[in-house]
Amino acid sequence: MLSSYLTMAAILFCIGLYGALVKRNAVIILLSIELMLNAVNLNLVAFSKYGVVPSLTGQMFTLFSIAVAAAEAAVGIAILIALFRARGTVNADEYDEMRR
């Protein structure tokens, strides 16, 4: 059963990676990153039940990573809103100051 969960998480991670690299709307890029974080959480919880030494440590790790992901989402949206005020767009292709 462990390998089914790991495969599931791998599928989720790859879809998230594809979304983060292809999408143009910066909000959707943030959402895709959340998808990848979810895949990692699934792995941690699967190992906390089916690993060699089952323990609650994996669940604690997941709890902390959910907290950090929530903080990341809040700060990310705030930065996006500030950027939108400055540039008038959320299209990630147009945030290109660093390569001009």
Place this chain on the structure above:
Amino acid sequence: MFNFNFSGEFVAFFVFAVMIISGAVLMVSFAKVVHMVVSLAAVFIGVAGMFVLLEAEFLAFVQVLIYAGAVSILMIFGIMMTKHQEADAEQAKPLHETLTAIGALALFGILFYAIRQSDFPEPEQALAQGTDNTMEIGKLLFTQYVIPFELVSVLLTVAFIGAIVLAKKEAE
């Protein structure tokens, strides 16, 4: 490897897996931005269901509250507060998309090969937790993990104050 026995857990796993994968694929393929967020909420709920299957009930409810609730709503607010083309006008870059798809598929292939190859030993004893998953997590949180717990609370406070400061309109 994959030695399936069609138990209740397998059926439930299959249902949640279909929910997660279809939600994620729809998220990538929808044209409207709001629809993407809604299909992603389905993915989050599916992951919460998998947490229940893995006997992590507390985490399942945290997942529903934080991800399906807070993060989705936050993203919807982010979409509403920023002007976006309703249909996410894709001036397609087919080469870029194809290369990205190949890269993601290759990564999945490598991961899948590694998962199939590696040999996971059976756990020596089942997860020794009482009937109450939440209580066990609470005990750990206030004994072994008390310092990370406090640090995370400081991190959350700092992050939310920072978010307010960042998003506040600058005074003229």
